[in-house]
Amino acid sequence: MSVPPHDRPVAGAPAVELAGITKRFGDVLANDGIDLAVARGEVHAVVGENGAGKSTLMSVLYGLHRPDAGQVLRAGVPVRLRSPADAIAHGLGMVHQRLRLFPGLSVAENVVIGAEPVRRGMLDRAAADRAVAGLSERYGLDVDPSARVGELPVGVRQRVEILKALYRRAEVLILDEPTAVLTPGETEGLLRMVREFAAEGVSVLLVTHKLEEVLAASDRVTVLRGGRVTGRFDTAATSADELVQAMIGRSLGAPPHGPRPTGTPSGPAEAMAYVLEVRDLHLRDQDGVAAVAEVSFGVRAGEIVGLAGVAGSGQRELVEAVTGLRRAGSGEVLLEGRPVEGGRERRVAYVPADRAGRATAPIMSLADNLLMGEQRGIRLRPDRMRQRAAALVERFSIRASSVRAPIAQLSGGNAQKAVLARELSRDTPVLVVEEPTQGVDVGAQERIHALLAEARDAGRAVLLQSSELSELRALADRVLVMFEGRVVADLPVAEATDERLGAAMTGAARPEQGDAEATG
Numbered sequence: 001m002s003v004p005p006h007d008r009p010v011a012g013a014p015a016v017e018l019a020g021i022t023k024r025f026g027d028v029l030a031n032d033g034i035d036l037a038v039a040r041g042e043v044h045a046v047v048g049e050n051g052a053g054k055s056t057l058m059s060v061l062y063g064l065h066r067p068d069a070g071q072v073l074r075a076g077v078p079v080r081l082r083s084p085a086d087a088i089a090h091g092l093g094m095v096h097q098r099l100r101l102f103p104g105l106s107v108a109e110n111v112v113i114g115a116e117p118v119r120r121g122m123l124d125r126a127a128a129d130r131a132v133a134g135l136s137e138r139y140g141l142d143v144d145p146s147a148r149v150g151e152l153p154v155g156v157r158q159r160v161e162i163l164k165a166l167y168r169r170a171e172v173l174i175l176d177e178p179t180a181v182l183t184p185g186e187t188e189g190l191l192r193m194v195r196e197f198a199a200e201g202v203s204v205l206l207v208t209h210k211l212e213e214v215l216a217a218s219d220r221v222t223v224l225r226g227g228r229v230t231g232r233f234d235t236a237a238t239s240a241d242e243l244v245q246a247m248i249g250r251s252l253g254a255p256p257h258g259p260r261p262t263g264t265p266s267g268p269a270e271a272m273a274y275v276l277e278v279r280d281l282h283l284r285d286q287d288g289v290a291a292v293a294e295v296s297f298g299v300r301a302g303e304i305v306g307l308a309g310v311a312g313s314g315q316r317e318l319v320e321a322v323t324g325l326r327r328a329g330s331g332e333v334l335l336e337g338r339p340v341e342g343g344r345e346r347r348v349a350y351v352p353a354d355r356a357g358r359a360t361a362p363i364m365s366l367a368d369n370l371l372m373g374e375q376r377g378i379r380l381r382p383d384r385m386r387q388r389a390a391a392l393v394e395r396f397s398i399r400a401s402s403v404r405a406p407i408a409q410l411s412g413g414n415a416q417k418a419v420l421a422r423e424l425s426r427d428t429p430v431l432v433v434e435e436p437t438q439g440v441d442v443g444a445q446e447r448i449h450a451l452l453a454e455a456r457d458a459g460r461a462v463l464l465q466s467s468e469l470s471e472l473r474a475l476a477d478r479v480l481v482m483f484e485g486r487v488v489a490d491l492p493v494a495e496a497t498d499e500r501l502g503a504a505m506t507g508a509a510r511p512e513q514g515d516a517e518a519t520g
């Protein structure tokens with residue numbers, strides 16, 4: 001892939017510079033005269049609350065959006081980016097949150113696709129393998145070129161995407177919320193790699209909501225708010241609190257919630273029956289492989305039970321059985337003593353991890369999405385429905401140009417808040433939530449945690465799946481850990497340390513019961 005001829009690089013200029021970028025969507029000013037420069041070998045974090053304009057800015061840089069004003073400079077030279085192909089030709093690479101790989105192809109095939117080494121008119125597999133192995137070695141990525149992508153854990157797949165960019169000689173790497181889908185161990189590995197890229201002269205733009213990652217891995221930080229830059233910091237000289245101030249205009253309060261000090265349901269709840277009860281559940285996946293085996297537990301009213309485990313340990317299938325999306329192979333799921341109904345169980349409010357796919361109707365308006373399911377039975381008057389939608393928008397601080405705008409136009413975090421608003425306001429005995437704060441800003445995280453605690457205090461039984469151990473510790477009364485389809489630990493929150501959870505998640509700790517809570 002040859003770089004088109006352009007003016008000569010300017011010595012000492014930033015590797016990449018966004019100058020005065022303005023981008024408007026209808027009435028929304030998503031980027032308002034943003035300046036941002038990244039030096040060679042610098043890790044530059046971009047943070048800001050949901051809807052601040054981060055994705056828009058990165059899309060401009062990657063040729064996905066044309067700015068209304070402003071320009072992009074590479075090594076001091078203005079470049080025209082009309083498409084990702086232009087961006088790649090100018091040494092830019094982007095790893096999206098949703099990975100775009102072919103599961104049936106090998107790592108090497110995925111990496112070279114569209115830019116294959118050719119020998120006698122055919123893909124030169126050996127050369128592809130060599131190139132991938134070389135890059136993998138150079139940047140410490142540890143990926144087997146011949147492995148089939150579909151069989152790799154998500155953390156390794158993400159490295160394949162990074163390899164793809166590096167293979168196309170990316171000198172500037174844009175990582176859009178790269179750790180959202182990773183386990184704590186994978187996150188640590190990724191951040192180490194990011195530092196490695198910088199040491200090799202690659203510039204990295206890191207978009208994230210996780211300030212501890214910003215502090216651990218970046219050199220500088222740009223904060224966006226309402227489409228404008230509200231802060232520029234040297235990471236070494238700033239703090240999480242200072243960043244939060246610039247992001248949301250205030251500090252985070254002391255947690256208004258938290259688990260009960262003992263970590264167990266208080267008082268009479270102890271004697272109360274389970275609202276949600278799973279008895280000796282066995283489930284098989286599409287290929288007939290056991291996905292869940294011998295799982296038994298219960299959740300009482302006024303209790304949050306956390307569900308931990310590395311991705312693919314059976315949590316998703318278990319949640320599907322509880323929400324009625326999947327039929328039990330054997331065993332039982334009981335809601336207030338009666339079996340769960342198939343289809344979509346009405347006694348369970350459900351916030352799925354896959355928001356776009358499962359939780360929203362993208363072309364419908366924000367209002368329709370907020371009220372989806374409520375129209376059932378009584379016919380609400382349109383003005384009342386609009387009022388109700390507006391009240392939810394207010395209560396959950398959802399940023400949108402209008403409740404009539406299609407939900408697909410909302411930023412990722414705001415769409416997530418909309419799903420939470422809808423499900424939390426349903427009056428069901430059981431609430432099942434997957435990854436509630438994935439992709440949401442720190443202010444909204446605080447709010448969502450308070451709302452989940454409120455749901456618990458109102459007497460709902462809450463099952464909370466999260467890959468953030470700190471989130472489970474902040475909210476859950478007990479944490480169940482799944483490994484290879486089984487519950488291998490059931491710990492009161494006071495005993496759920498990183499070490500014990502980590503050991504259980506990787507299968508290092510064999511079945512273990514804290515306060516023997518399992519039923520059946």
Ligand SMILES: Nc1ncnc2c1ncn2[C@@H]1O[C@H](COP(=O)(O)OP(=O)(O)OP(=O)(O)O)[C@@H](O)[C@H]1O
Nearest residue numbers: 025030050051052053054055056409410411412413
């Ligand atoms: N295609 C679009 N059409 C209309 N409005 C859009 C479009 N894309 C983004 N917006 C709006 O532009 C603003 C900035 O959105 P953007 O996705 O850049 O925010 P963000 O900082 O990446 O947020 P998040 O952290 O939630 O992902 C938001 O108000 C959003 O609703």
